[in-house]
Every structure is written in structure tokens, then in C-alpha cells.
Amino acid sequence: MHHHITITTDAGRESVYVSAFKGILYRAFSEVVITEINTNIASRNIQQAAFSLQHSFTYFPAETLHIIDVDSSFVLYKRLLYTKHENQHFIALDNGVLSLVLPDVQTQVFEVVTSSIENQSRYEKFAFAAKHILNGTKTIEMFKPIANVVTFKHQLPGIIGNRITAQIIAIDNYGNCITNLHFDELNRHLRGRKVVIRLPMDIVFKGVMNSYYDVEDGECVCIKNNMGLLEIAIHNANASQLLGLHEKSSIIFEME
Secondary structure (H helix, E strand, O other): OOOEEEEEEEEOOOOOHHHHHEEEEEHOOOOOOEEEEEOOOOOOOOOHHHHHHOOOHHOOOOOOOEEOOOOOOOOOOOOOEEEEOOOOEEEEEOHHHHHHHHOOOOOOOOEEEEHOOOOOOHHHHHHHHHHHHHHHOOOOEEEEOOOOOOOOOOOOEEEEEOOEEEEEEEEEOOOOOOEEEEHHHHHHHHOOOOOEEEEOOEEEEEEEEHHHOOEEEEEEEEEOOOOOEEEEEOOOHHHHHHOOOOOOOOEEEEEO
16 A cells, blocks of 8 residues: 655755655655655744645645654654644644644644654654554554644734735745735725735835736736735746845735
């Protein structure tokens, strides 16, 4: 039987650690498909890791196991956690990342007891958990239900009067800047009005367009991306670099 496993990590795309981790997983399973969701997460950036996985895990086959190896210090975060949601499995350390991948979702969380392999690497511990989860051999002694785990809340757009202040939460390889404002949320407040988008450095432009190609080369544009989130871009250019935008930069949507 083929098993499906994904890896999201800040170890680095070219890191030997990613190759070693995959080797350990291949050794643990006779038949397994391993997919790298994102192996180039910024160091210790659990928000970026959560964003990458949150918007991709639903596309994988049922019973896929998602390993989140970000900010993975067994010294700081001693507990390895497991949870399941909608036929998808997740394992990560107790550093809050699971609460960001599954915001507002109530799941039973288990601590994975790895005392039998205490002197092994964290990759061996992840593989230990993965093997028992996917092979259906986990027991109450190995997977203990717990109630108190580290949690975080997603930063939500701020709404005051006719202004919505959003925040950039991700930047893609093209320099397009993804905000935390959902298109439907903006529409609820527009009520037929027009919107003006205000960026840092006094850059102002109007309206949400259907695509990058609705403006001329070098012009700023705001579009709804395939996740339903509003995205700031420059047609045929890198918006992040040219506009000085980065994660946590504020974007103001003002209704006229």
C-alpha cells in the first residue's frame, strides 16, 4: 500500500538534512510517496510554514500525513504532537504551528511518546510517529491525549470606519504580496462603494482587478488570488522589491 507524506521545513531547499530526513522515511516504509510542500521556509518562521500547508493540504489524498519540521528544537519544545482533521494527519512539535495550520478547528491532540528512541535524531522521532500513524499501529501508550498545547491566533485585518488595515502574510517567488484580507470580507464592507488601496511610501491606486493583465507593464494592481485572498502585485515586475513591501507590511483598503 502506498502511503503519502508531505514535508514542510525550514531546513533549506538544498540542505543535506532534507535528503537525510527523506532517506529515513523511505527506510521506514516499503512504499511511500514523499512531497515537499515547502522546504525553504525562513528560519523559525512558523507563520510562513502554516500558510504554505494550510492552503495546500486539502488537495492531497485522504490519510496523507503532513510533517511540519519548523523551529524544531526538542530542547525548547519537548513534546511531539499529533492530530487528525478531515482524513488528514499532522505531526509537529509543540510550538504553536498546528494552531495556525488549523485555525478555529477543534481536534483531539496527542503527545507522541518517543522514550523508546530517546537518543535518536528528531527525524527518527518524526519517522517513528509516522510509521505508527500510517500503519495503524499507534496505541494509547504511544499517543497520549493532551489538552494544553501552545496556540497562536492569526492576525486579522483591522477595521475602523471606512478603512480596513490588512497585513502582508506571504510573498511568492514573483514578489507578489499576499495579504490577510479575504476578497469576500472586503466585499461585505464595500456595499457598492469603490475602494482605494494605500501602500507605504504614499503609493495609491484604485480597485480590485480580475488579473495582472488588467493594467499596463510596471503598474500596481490588486487582485483576488486563487485562495480568495487579496494580493498586491506589479505587472511584470517584483512588487516586494520595487515597493519595499515585506511580511507584516500594512496595506490600507479605504472605501469611497
